[in-house]
Amino acid sequence: MIEVANFSPIGCKECRDKTKLGIDFTMAFQPIVDISNQSIFGYEALVRGINNEGAASVLSQLNDSNRYRFDQAIRVKAIDLAKRLGLQGMLSINFLPNAVYKPETCIRATLEAAAEMDFPTDRIMFEVTEGEKVLDNDHLKSIFIEYKKHRFTTAIDDFGAGYAGLNLLADWQPDIIKLDMSLTRNINNDNVRRALVFGIIAICKELGIKVIAEGIETKEECLTLIDEGVTLFQGYLFARPGFESLPVVPNEIWPLVRNRRAKDRR
Secondary structure (H helix, E strand, C coil), X not given: CCCHHHCCCCXXXXXXXXXXXXXXXXXXXXXXXXXXXXXXXXXXXXXXXXXXCCHHHHHCCCXXXXXHHHHHHHXXXXXXXXXXXXXXXXXXXXXXXXXXXXXXXXXXXXXXXXXXXXXXXXXXXXXXXCCCCCCCHHHHHHHHHHHHHCCCEEEEEEECCCCCCHHHHHHCCXXXXXXXXXXXXXXXHCHHHHHHHHHHHHHHHHHCCEEEECCCCCHHHHHHHHHCXXXXXXXXXXXXXXXXXXXXXXXXXXXXXXXXXXXXXX
16 A cells, blocks of 8 residues: 555646656547346446557556556546547446555545546446455455445456455455456356356345456357346457447347347246
8 A cells, every 4th residue: 555645646637647647548448238228338448558559568667656646547537538438327447456545535536537527426437456466455445435435336357366356255345346257258168167157146146246247258158147147248249449439339249138038038
């Protein structure tokens, strides 16, 4: 966790100033679909270089001196672009928990940007990736408690592929978990993955947590998870990330899921 003495809070205007950050970046957007009503649940904002370089090329430039400012800047950038593109539904933003030194202070730029762009806070979802080792679980819990006060949705990204796993759920319960592609990949042909994923889904149902299946690339993966009650999906089957754009889900996807759900109801 970053020491308060080393950083001062910044506003959304300062977050837009890339010269102080020393890193130039933009966003791509990937849809999250809701097959229960054949709609777009929302879009995840994904960090990209200004020439559509992958996130790794941007994140590799982070260090202790710019991590906090970058964490603030990606929030403001995501909201700015989402508003400009006319994004409907949920805007999902990844954040760096180890860059948040004091939740009520570090959320200031986000709230300013949301107010300035007239983007409701209840349409913003913050994802913490399980792939980043959280140094203090109590600190992470305090972040999400503060976010809930402002009606933000909370989520654990890449669930099942990182450091904490079920221990994280034991300490606090987010609104959503996103099943990592390492669990969903080829799930239709893998008994072990099916057992693990179906167990996680059962736990989430008991705790009132929604599940998003990430990394879905084939119809068979999707249908296997539909049969288990999953309704929220993200992956190349539906659309690849769009560079500074909102991709449209192909029309041929909807008959696939509609027919399967109709079969389930019989």
